[in-house]
Structure formats: structure tokens, C-alpha cells
Amino acid sequence: MHAWPASEVPALPGKGRDLRIHDTATDGLITLDPGPVARIYVCGITPYDATHMGHAATYNAFDLVQRVWLDTKRQVHYVQNVTDVDDPLLERAERDAIDWVALAEKETALFREDMTALRMLPPRQYIGAVEAIPGIVPLVERLRDSGAAYELEGDIYFSVESDPDFGKVSRLDAATMRLLSAERGGDPDRPGKKNPLDPMLWMAAREGEPSWDGGSLGRGRPGWHIECVAIALDHLGMGFDVQGGGSDLAFPHHEMGASHAQALTGEFPMAKAYVHAGMVALHGEKMSKSKGNLVFVSKLRRDGVDPAAIRLALLAHHYRSDWEWTDQVLQDAVARLDRWRAAVSRPDGPSAEALVEEMREALANDLDAPTALAAVDRWVALQQERGGTDEGAPGVVSRAVDALLGVAL
Template identity: 60%
Template sequence: MRAWSSPDVPILPVTGPVVRVHDTASDSLVETRPDGAARMYVCGITPYDATHMGHAATYVGFDLLNRAWRNAGHEVSYVQNVTDVDDPLLERAAKVGVDWADLALRETQLFREDMEALRVLPPAHYTGAVESIPEVVALIQRLGEAGAVYRVEDDLYFSVGADDTFGSVSRLDRDAMLAIFAERGGDPDREGKKDPLDCVLWRAERPGEPSWDSPWGPGRPGWHVECSAIALDHLGAAFDVQGGGSDLAFPHHEMSAGHAQVAHPGEPFARAYAHAGMVAYDGEKMSKSRGNLVFVSALRRSDVDPMAIRLALLRHHYRSDWEWTDDQLWDAVDTLGTWRRALALGAGAPSAPVVTAVLDALADDLDAPSAVAAVQEWVESTLGTTGLADTSDPEAAATVHRLLDAALGLSL
């Protein structure tokens, strides 16, 4: 599956510091010290609807990590999946009366366009669940050899007890896991399971559903094993960062890690698990079921500058939970106008301090709000109260322009 086009990103004349991120598994800041290229896997969309601000916040957040690593001198191997066959997609397609594959293609293309407009760097490998079925089958076979697979009727399940570290990613107790598992697509009450938390690896063919051949009969992959297989195929075990929304810590990332760690004993799935916060609207987390979605594509069709959308997102720390309001967007539009006036002057306040402040902030758990504040301080110093206050740096505007693009993804 193809990704989207990559923007041209300027190279900064300085090298950024070592990047630290908050690791959910240890509940602490950890240094990322890639061995070779930095390796990151971020869970992608299930393409049954358009990209909303919650999605955008997550992918812009991890785009900051991609850029921070590059500015620190690392090459980056970035992988993202598309869950282009799963229950929500099939249910949506049936409800609106369209072919599920056509719906997946349409919404994936819209996602590409949204990411390109927001200047999110594309993954090196953008892989759909359907195209990863051979890798999924191979991983399930390996888990079977490890004694971690059993049948319930014609479906295959993973025994979470086969992973001695199960629970260490999300750090939840069993009661919390059971409650969340039921809320997020699990089936704890299914008869025949050895443990209520065991998750499906291969779902046998149901009437009217798509299916693919396998050694266990026709069917389709479970959700969690899809990401395990894709990540292992392109990144190997013990990659640097597994990313996604905080609602993926359990069960998705916990289960994916379990699959990988049983298949590769002694090696962690990822060295760090970073999770983005949830975005609300009208007092509730954005979700299709609540109908409280703000779509990136709708704003773009309304002639809203995508850089204003991105700036509105950057004003919130990627790990924070927050609520989208239209006022934030219009304030970002106004802010960009002020920034552009400062950049148009050419000369300006010294640029070295803002370069250092921005790179340091982003290396410290992707602290975009502090980086944005540092840029705002430079703009105010440059414009002064009655015009250009400080012309000591004749190349200031050019330097800050490159910084905004390379570090924050803002092309002004």
C-alpha cells in the first residue's frame, strides 16, 4: 500500500539533543538511543470514516518524534498500518450500503490527503491488514509452535498467560483489564475460552464476510496480531517506540506485545510505549458513536489553512487530554498571520536562542507547547511594540522559517 507524498524538509545547521519520551510501561521519561536507524511503529486508522481531530492530534504528535529524531541526526524507519478489514469497517459498510473494500479505499485516500495537508512525514512502510495476511499466518504458526494458540469452535485464540510479562505495558490490574476488554472489542464472556482475556488471532469465515485461505480454513486476522506481524516484519523485535492513542495501551498494545514476545522470547516488542491523549468535543471524547466529530477534510474544504489546524494541535502536549473548540482554530489563524509578518521582515531578533529552545523542548517528551511559546517570544521580540525592534540577526527570518518547518512541521 502506498503512503502519501513526503514534503521537502529543510536540514538545520545544528544537531538536536537526545530525545526523551514518556514510556507508559515504566511510567517514566526514557531516553531513546537508537541502534542504527530509529524504529517507530504507530498504529494506523480503521478506514470507515474521515480523519477527525483526535486522529490528527495523534499523528501530528508522533510526527514531532520523527522530526526530533531526524534533527538529532538519526535516520528513521517509520511503519504504520491500515486496518482495512475489521468489524467496524464491515459494520459501517453494511449500514451505508457500500462495498467494504471500496469504503476502505476511499477513506484511506482521504486520510492520505489529510496527512499530506498537515505535513505529516509519511511512513517508510504503509501496510494494510489485507496485504499482511501471509505475515499474520506465519506469526500465528510460530505462536502455535510455542503452545500459545488454541481453538474455540473454528476460531483461533492467543493464551495471554503464555507471555510472562502480560500486563506490563498498560500496568492495569486484572479487574480493570476485564472491564476495558469488553468495552474495546474483546469478548471476555465467550464460552470455551481458557482465560476471559485471551484474544482472537484468526476469525473463521462468517456468512457475508470477506475471508482468506489459511492452514486453519478461510477467515481473517484478529486486530492485535495484525500489528504484531507488520511491526516484526518491517522493524524486528525491540524497536524503539510503539505509538498510538492512549486508548490503545490496553488491549491493543498489550496484546500485540504479548504475541511478539512469545514468538521472540527474551526480547521486548518495543523499548518504549508512547501514547497520545484523547481529544474531546462538546464535552465528550470524539467518536463516531457520539457523532461529535470535527473532520480535517471538512475544515480544509472550508478553506481553513492546514497550518492553522496543525498549530492548534501543537498548542496541546501530545499526551494531554483536551477539548477542541472553534476559538482555538481561529486564534491559530491569527497567530500565523502575526508570525508571517515577523518572518517577512527578513532581519529580526537573534535566532540562536529560539533554535535551541525549540529543539530542547521537542527533545523533552515532544513538548510542542513550549516550542510554540519560544517561537512566539521570538516573534514578539522581532516585531516589538512599534515595528522591528532588533535587527541584529539579518538571517533570523530565514533561520526561523527553516526551524518551523524542520522541527514543528509548519511551512509558512
């Protein structure tokens, strides 16, 4: 599977700062110190509908992570998956009387278009669950053969008790885990499981559903969590720098994935930092496909909204905060974009060297994009009030906004 084209990231003078970021597993800020190549895995979409603002906010957060790292003169190895076979996709395909493969391909293509328009940096590897199955099967077999997994009526389940570090990602109590498991794709009430929280690794073939050769596992398809583990371990290895996604993935997805990887390798942790973006609401409720309260990036683009304004609307909120999308949020972003573009279109302006350092400092401090935006606002206000004599300043501001925030002026 191919990703989307990369927009050029301008090189800025000097060097950025190492990133301090909130780690869910420790519930505190940690300073990341990657090697020459920083490694990040971000969980991708299940392509049964178009990219909504919640998706966009999440991928914007991890785009900022990459940009901070690039500004420190590191390379970035970014991997993202596509869950291109799963129950929600199959259910939507049946509802709409469309082939599930065609639906996945259609929505994945639209996602690529949205990411390109928003100037999100693409992953080096963009891997679908289906194409990862040959790598998933042997991992499930290893877990089963080691005693970390067991069979139940043909399905294979992971035993959470096989990982002594289970629970260290989300830090939730068992009752909360069970509740969230039921809400987020698990089956805690299925009779016969060793532990209600045990997640499925391999689902035996069901009549009328797609299935693949699973070797000694029999025909079936992979569970959700093992998909990302197989892809991450194959391309990044254990101990990569950041595992990212929305806050609703901390449990069960990232918790279970960490335990799968740790049981497979005997190493801890799977990722040095577990980083989670907040949720975006509409009309008082979290945007979700099940509720249908969605604002789609593609719909805004079709209505003529500049993707740079959409991106500024996202950047106006700290990535970890839960916030609500409103017409006013978008109007404010459009107005800000107009002010910024007018300011950098002038032939000279106030010196921008301090601004670049303010932006770097803000973003290195847990991706504080709102503070970075406020710093640009102050430069723009100076430009509007009294201008300046630095002929290079508008260009410096344009390049900094582009390189660090992904917004083209």
C-alpha cells in the same frame, strides 16, 4: 499499499538533542538512544470514516518524534498499518450499502490527503491488514503449535498466560482489563475461553463476511492485534524504539501485541518505549466515530482553514494531555499563524540562534510543543516591538519552525 508524498525537512545548523519521552510501561521519562536508524511503529486507522482531530493529534505527536530524530542526524524507519478489514468497517459498509473494499479505499485515500495537507512525514512502509495476511497466517500457526494459542469453535485465541510479561505495558489490574476488553473489541464473556482476556488471533469464516485462505487455520481473517505484530516484526524486528498510538490503544491493543511478539520470539520487550497520545474531546466527550462528535480535517480544509493553522492548534497542547477542541482553539491558532508569517516576512530581525536551541530543548523534553511555540512567540514579539539587524534571522526561524514543528511559514 502506498503512503503519501513527503514534504522536505530543512536541515538546521548544529545538532538536535536525544529524545526523553514518557514510556507507558514504566510510567516515567526515558532517554531514547537509537542507532543510526531509529525505528518506530505507529498504529494506523480503520478506514470507515474520515480523519478527525483525534487522529490528527496522534499522528502529529509521532511526526514530532521523527522530526526530533532527524534533527539528531539520524535516519528514521517509520512503519504504519491500515486495518482495512475489521468489524467496524464491515458494519459501516453494510449500513451505507457500499462495498467494504471501496469504502476502505475511499477513506484511506482521504486520510492520505489529510496527512499530506498537514505535512505529516509518511511511513517508509504503509501496510494494509489484507496484504499482510500471508505473513500473519504462519505466525498464528506458530503460536498454536507452540501451545501459546488454542482453538475454540474454529476460531484461534491467544493465551495471555503463555506470556510471563503480560500486563507490563498497560500496568492495569485484571478487572480493569476485562472492562476495557469488552469496550474495545474483545469478547471476555465468550464461554469456553481459557481466560476472559484471551484475544482472537484468527476468526473462522462467517457467512456473508470476507475471508481468506488460512492454511491449516482454515478460511477466515486475522484478529486486530496480530496484524500489527506481523507488520512490525517483518519490517522493524524486535526491540524497536517506539510503539505509538492513542492512549486508548495501551490496552488491549499494545498490551496484546507485545505479548504476541514476545511469545513468538522469546524476547522482551517488543518495543523500548510505548508512547501514547492523549484524547481530543468535543462538547465534553472524547471524539469517537460511535458518538459522532467529530471534527474532520477534510471538512476544515474544505471550509478554507489553512492546514498550518490546524497543525498549530494541535501543537498548542502537549501530546499526552486530554483536551477539548473548540472554535476558540482554532481561532487562536489562525491568529498565531498570521503573527508568525508577518514576522518572518520582514527582511531582518532579532538573532534566532537561541530560539532554535530553545525549540530543540523543549521538543527533546517529552515533545513539549507548547513550550516550543511560546519560544517562537517571544521571538515574534521582539520582532514586532523593535525588529533587529540580523538579515538571516527570519529565514532561520522559518526553517526551524518547518523542520521541528512541521509548519510552513
